[in-house]
Amino acid sequence: MAVQSNGNGSSDSHVKVPQIKFTKLFINGEFVDSVSGKTFETIDPRNGEVIAEIAEGGKEDVDLAVKAAREAFDHGPWPRLPGSERRKIMMKFADLIDENTQELATLDAIDAGKLFYLCKIMDIPGAAETIRYYAGAADKIHGETLKMSTALQGYTLHEPIGVVGHIIPWNFPSQMFAMKVGPALAAGCTMVVKPAEQTPLSALYYAHLAKLAGIPDGVLNVVTGFGQTAGAAISSHMDIDMVSFTGSTEVGRLVMQAAATSNLKPVCLELGGKSPILIFDDADVDKVTELALQGTLFNKGEICVAGSRIFVQEGIYDKFLIKLKQKVKNWVVGDPFDPTSHQGPQVDKKQYDRILSYIEHGKKEGATLFHGGKPCDGKGYYIEPTIFTDVTDEMTIAKEEIFGPVMSVFKFKTVEEAIKRANATKYGLAAGVMTNNINIANTVARSIRAGAIWINCYFAFDRDSPYGGYKMSGFGRDMGMDGLKKYLAVKAVATPIYNSPWL
Structure with missing residues (x-):
């Protein structure tokens, strides 16, 4: 990186x-x-x-x-x-x-x-x-x-x-x-x-x-x-x-x-939000890895619909992590005026410190730090893109909105399990569903309690489309x-x- x-x-x-x-x-x-x-x-x-x-x-x-x-x-x-x-x-x-x-x-x-x-x-x-x-x-x-x-x-x-x-x-x-x-x-x-x-x-x-x-x-x-x-x-x-x-x-x-x-x-x-992205076995791994990365890190993770909970079905879980590691290595954290930068600084010192404290919570509670996790050298409020694996649904980083470049990756087996865990949050702002199976897509879209469901895409905002939340997302x-x-x-x-x- x-x-x-x-x-x-x-x-x-x-x-x-x-x-x-x-x-x-x-x-x-x-x-x-x-x-x-x-x-x-x-x-x-x-x-x-x-x-x-x-x-x-x-x-x-x-x-x-x-x-x-x-x-x-x-x-x-x-x-x-x-x-x-x-x-x-x-x-x-x-x-x-x-x-x-x-x-x-x-x-x-x-x-x-x-x-x-x-x-x-x-x-x-x-x-x-x-x-x-x-x-x-x-x-x-x-x-x-x-x-x-x-x-x-x-x-x-x-x-x-x-x-x-x-x-x-x-x-x-x-x-x-x-x-x-x-x-x-x-x-x-x-x-x-x-x-x-x-x-x-x-x-x-x-x-x-x-x-x-x-x-x-x-x-x-x-x-x-x-x-x-x-x-x-x-x-x-x-x-x-x-x-x-x-x-x-x-x-x-x-x-x-x-x-x-x-x-x-x-x-x-x-x-607030704690949006899930559900990735099923039949999805194109290269495509959905890029969507997951952008869905978490876009705008430095300072976006209420950030897909900070990535649920990957067990059949492609290992392949997904390999591809994720390759892609995040090329992610450039740098000056926002540099056209090669993918991520600028967090908005202020308070938010910067808050994100770093959540990263420490993740490590202390037993999640595996898969990538990043540190502030960048030099001036400014820059933080490395951070990815945790082996995250459980009860961990702080899985439950609370971090509002920064921090991703948690989870493994699941069945559609029913994915829906249950995706809904196990007080928030309900958005969700992503990555699958080529129309039955799975329709079932999950109707089952997740969130104001926006994006199928095989993410951040699908449009002026014609209403935007808002369920539950404690407002x-x-x-x-x-x-x-x-x-x-x-x-x-x-x-x-x-x-x-x-x-x-």
């Missing part, structure tokens, strides 16, 4: 880290200091150095942002615009994102440690396309005509739910921003966005582009800060009508509690038209038919 953790970005000389333009809160169409005047440091995980000082928003700042969003919703033009007009403005917003792809990709690379070339070809264009997808839905929001059983005629209206709070994670800052902001804008909502404290830079840049696109003041507000202050204030705010949160199950509980004890606002929670859905519906309230309207013989 090659390691190139020089941490200075010099490996790709044509990429110039831009001057950081936006570091203040974005409230009511303006960049402003926090009420307290406090700031916090956002850190470059390639080397642990400070990128910029960011305004630290707190409860008072959330109050100001919500006030602006409330005014924009109750009296402003955005909810009252024809859907076709919202669509035009959102399309301009998407075009501006495309025009600034290089800078946005660089911001996510230095802030989150994400691979620059993937941000440039996937994350940022994907964010723009998500905005366009929902822009196309803005003028297609319709209710239904009701054939009522009594002497009434009725219909339903689908109306914007109101002021929305978005709390987004640090692992996909651009795509998560678009996944939440896009449908809320299309529905006619106004909003307050709190990006993760680890990755505030791109969200502030998107706010700037939204204003340039013509989104009215107060519709999109961004409050940077910490979860226990700014995030908590959003979750408990009496004048926020709905909260959409993506993050850990532990924090999701707090968000739900705060929403319930304030104004009983609805919440959409996309939470509830509600992002993406697809399900991702729009949660920002709409359904109102039933009835009118009596006065000439009816039933009156």
Whole structure:
């Protein structure tokens, strides 16, 4: 395995880290200091150095942002615009994102440690396309005509739910921003966005582009800060009508509690995962080994649907491990600006230490360290891709979400055993099924309790496909038209038919 953790970005000389333009809160169409005047440091995980000082928003700042969003919703033009007009403005917003792809990709690379070339070809264009997808839905929001059983005629209206709070994670800052902001804008909502404290830079840049696109003041507000202050204030705010949160199950509980004890606002929670990949004897070993490797290590393992539990049927188990060893040796951990890198640094020191502690748990509890298991030399928060074998279902690394480049490999005999063990988790976000037997594929897909099942593929995300979890992976859905519906309230309207013989 090659390691190139020089941490200075010099490996790709044509990429110039831009001057950081936006570091203040974005409230009511303006960049402003926090009420307290406090700031916090956002850190470059390639080397642990400070990128910029960011305004630290707190409860008072959330109050100001919500006030602006409330005014924009109750009296402003955005909810009252024809859907076709919202669509035009959102399309301009998407075009501006495309025009600034290089800078946005660089911001996510230095802030989150994400691979620059993937941000440039996937994350940022994907964010723009998500905005366009929902822009196309803005003028297609319709209710239904009701054939009522009594002497009434009725219909339903689908109306914007109101002021929305978005709390987004640090692992996909651009795509998560678009996944939440896009449908809320299309529905006619106004909003307050709190990006993760680890990755505030791109969200502030998107706010700037939204204003340039013509989104009215107060519709999109961004409050940077910490979860226990700014995030908590959003979750408990009496004048926020709905909260959409993506993050850990532990924090999701707090968000739900705060929403319930304030104004009983609805919440959409996309939470943790411990996703299984089930590989059956008839699968192509070379192909599924690559899928398993990518399914675990993509984005440094910092992805909630990471296939961190790999179940391999006993007939190909040994062959799978041989192939896995060959492939992981060529996995390059290095500077995210180096186009040869497969994996950059973990997002911050806290996550880096957390992953290393889980690796130690695995070793102490008796799992066999098959590959990796150590931090890389040099600056930055780089960790070797780590693979454990001889893992039992009761071990900590088999039960808890690690959110890092750590894979556990298990052996199984029968379909029934695979299903039972795959379901033996508190989470239910996604699963992979690798087989050429259609009966096995259909049986397993219907039996695993998870929100997404990917057959002979993995990370099969699409804007048309709803995404969310079962069990303690949360509830509600992002993406697809399900991702729009949660920002709409359904109102039933009835009118009596006065000439009816039933009156």
